[in-house]
Amino acid sequence: MQAQVSRLEFRDAMARVCAPVNIITTDGPSGRGGFTATAMCSVSDDPPTLLVCMNERSAQTGLFLANRRFCVNVLTQAHQHLAAKFAGAISDMGERYDAARWQVMASGQPALSDAIVSFDCVTEAVNRVGTHNVMFGRVVDIRHGSEEAALLYVGRNYMQPTALGSFGG
Numbered sequence: 001m002q003a004q005v006s007r008l009e010f011r012d013a014m015a016r017v018c019a020p021v022n023i024i025t026t027d028g029p030s031g032r033g034g035f036t037a038t039a040m041c042s043v044s045d046d047p048p049t050l051l052v053c054m055n056e057r058s059a060q061t062g063l064f065l066a067n068r069r070f071c072v073n074v075l076t077q078a079h080q081h082l083a084a085k086f087a088g089a090i091s092d093m094g095e096r097y098d099a100a101r102w103q104v105m106a107s108g109q110p111a112l113s114d115a116i117v118s119f120d121c122v123t124e125a126v127n128r129v130g131t132h133n134v135m136f137g138r139v140v141d142i143r144h145g146s147e148e149a150a151l152l153y154v155g156r157n158y159m160q161p162t163a164l165g166s167f168g169g
Contacts, residue, residue: 035058054132
């Protein structure tokens with residue numbers, strides 16, 4: 001019989017995993033929304049597909065599921081303030097969006113003008129796993145942007161590479 005891993009053990013272990021910080025946006029008939037996420041990754045290149053995990057308890061869950069489209073915006077170090085706003089430091093969606101410059105992708109999704117890259121996605125499937133919805137998005141457009149270094153999250157803090165192999169906070 002295998003020992004069970006507790007929720008706290010898992011969260012503490014995952015805090016040791018470094019991940020790029022992203023703002024996930026949506027706009028459509030159900031309204032405009034956005035949240036900060038590190039749980040995003042590539043699934044396949046044929047067809048180009050990625051996944052994003054969103055807490056089921058988020059007030060925006062219904063909005064993202066109803067719009068069936070989203071945009072993944074990979075953040076630079078200069079976006080730390082924006083990451084905090086979209087993580088919930090500011091609840092007003094208008095204020096969140098007013099804090100940056102946005103472009104509209106062909107599908108109508110908001111793309112951060114100076115993101116490293118923005119992936120415009122159509123939601124192909126959503127699977128509920130534990131406390132989260134895993135949204136699978138078929139990438140229908142890509143916009144390359146900034147060449148700046150990525151904003152990273154590890155140890156429950158935003159981190160910025162200061163030199164190859166070293167980090168500052």
